[in-house]
Amino acid sequence: MAQADFTIGDIPIHGRLILAPMDGISDAAFRLLTRRLGSAYSVSEFINTLDYANQKNYQKKRLLARQEERPFAAQLLDNDAVRMAECAARIEEEFHPDIIDINMGCAAKSVAGRGAGVGMMRDPQLVRDAVAAVSRAVKVPVTVKMRLGWDSASLNFLEIASLAAENGAKALALHGRTGKISFHKPAQWQPIAELKRAFEKLPVIGNGDVCTPADARRMLEQTGCDAVMIGRAAKANPWIFSWRSREEVPIQEVAETAIWQLGDMLASDPENAVLPFRKYLKAYLEPSHLPRETMRTLLTCPDPTRLLALMNEIFRELGATLP
Ligand SMILES: Cc1cc2nc3c(=O)[nH]c(=O)nc-3n(C[C@H](O)[C@H](O)[C@H](O)COP(=O)(O)O)c2cc1C
Structure with a gap:
């Protein structure tokens, strides 16, 4: 097989475009379809670890991935380091994901308000504890997906990235918005470049407003990031993962x-x-x-x-x- 473009822990990743996790969109069929079209690996819709602990079946459905889809990352969402670590261990045992990803980006009020998702970025101790505990609890690499910060007055992605890396994170994905910036405002890519400059040895995955193959190329060139995560645009154009605009399909x-x-x-x-x-x-x-x-x-x-x-x-x- 061709040489990997980069690795996450010891997992070779082939390709530089990745389907972003999207609640209600990146289900098993869509993930497999995008993997076949070239998405470099898959990430599950978020798994609310509290619901998982309570045996909610819909959470388990999110973890069913076919062999062909691997590498497959299971994404955890919570505000409690111990519960996240316990859940990660159970998910590893039951579903054998290749990567565990921690969601530090979800900005929904019900989630962020209780300190989960982007709410974690307001609590550096929780970031430290959660990444360390989850990394200890599983054998597979742990990654983090975050935003620029809680709001524009607290752009702490570099600090959060350092804490995550020091405590075991093997890749960092950055969505170029704060928790308070809506999709109507453009994502900032400059911070993705800053993050890559600060973490030369860790894979940095840029995310936000990549709508066309040309955007993806531009993000890779302008920021030096290792890969690009594509969310909303993928729904109408999963072919983007084979570097095609929709008109070409x-x-x-x-x-x-x-x-x-x-x-x-x-x-x-x-x-x-x-x-x-x-x-x-x-x-x-x-x-x-x-x-x-x-x-x-x-x-x-x-x-x-x-x-x-x-x-x-x-x-x-x-x-x-x-x-
Ligand atoms: C409908 C929807 C659901 C999402 N669900 C998740 C999720 O479960 N986990 C996560 O980390 N991000 C989630 N996101 C955020 C995306 O992964 C991504 O960071 C964001 O959409 C920006 O990328 P884009 O501009 O390419 O869409 C979601 C976004 C959308 C639009």
Whole structure:
């Protein structure tokens, strides 16, 4: 196999584009699809370790990854170092992820308000304790995904990165916004460059507002980061992981991808596949500018067999050749 682009701990990583973890989007089917298209590794949707401890099955569903998806990182979200370490050990035993990632970026009020997600960045002692305890509890490398800081008055990503690295973190992902900056404001990339300059030996993964392959190239060049994490733009263009803009993707491939994805989601959860699938289908079909009525029929169809038939019909009309 070709030489790795970089390593996380002892795990070779091939490629410089990575699907960002996204609650409600980076499910098992979408992750596998993006891995096949070139995403260098997968990260689970966040696992709330409190819910995991209480045996909530939906948390476990987030940890099912296929062999082909590896390296696979399980992402923990909590505000308690001991509980996170215990949960990491159990996840390692039950699901054998290749990496454990700690979420220091989620800014939802209910999460950050209780000191989890980006809330951790306000508590350096918690960062120290959590990274150290989780690193001790598992054999696999531990990584951290963070923001610039809690708000613009506390841009402490360099301090948090140092604490994480000193206590065992093997890679650092940085989303170029604070917890208080909404998606309407642009992400800052300069801090990603600062982080890379400060941590030459650790992989630094830049994140925020990468919408096209050209953006990804620009982030790599401008910041010197080792890889780029792509979130929202991936939903409409998973092909970005093979360095293609959406206009470059033939309708045949869009059709085959969408049909495969629905099939894969149905195979893993027949009762709950159609609803979560609709958001991808809507995003994939956006550039085709279908009549509003056609979209409505597609996106309200509750029956998987009927939906597949409709998709086949529409993709054929758009020029795809389907069996
Ligand atoms: C719908 C949604 C869900 C997200 N869920 C998570 C999550 O579970 N864990 C996490 O670390 N970040 C989560 N994020 C943040 C993304 O990983 C990423 O940092 C952010 O979207 C910025 O990247 P982008 O500009 O490429 O979208 C989420 C973002 C979105 C839009």
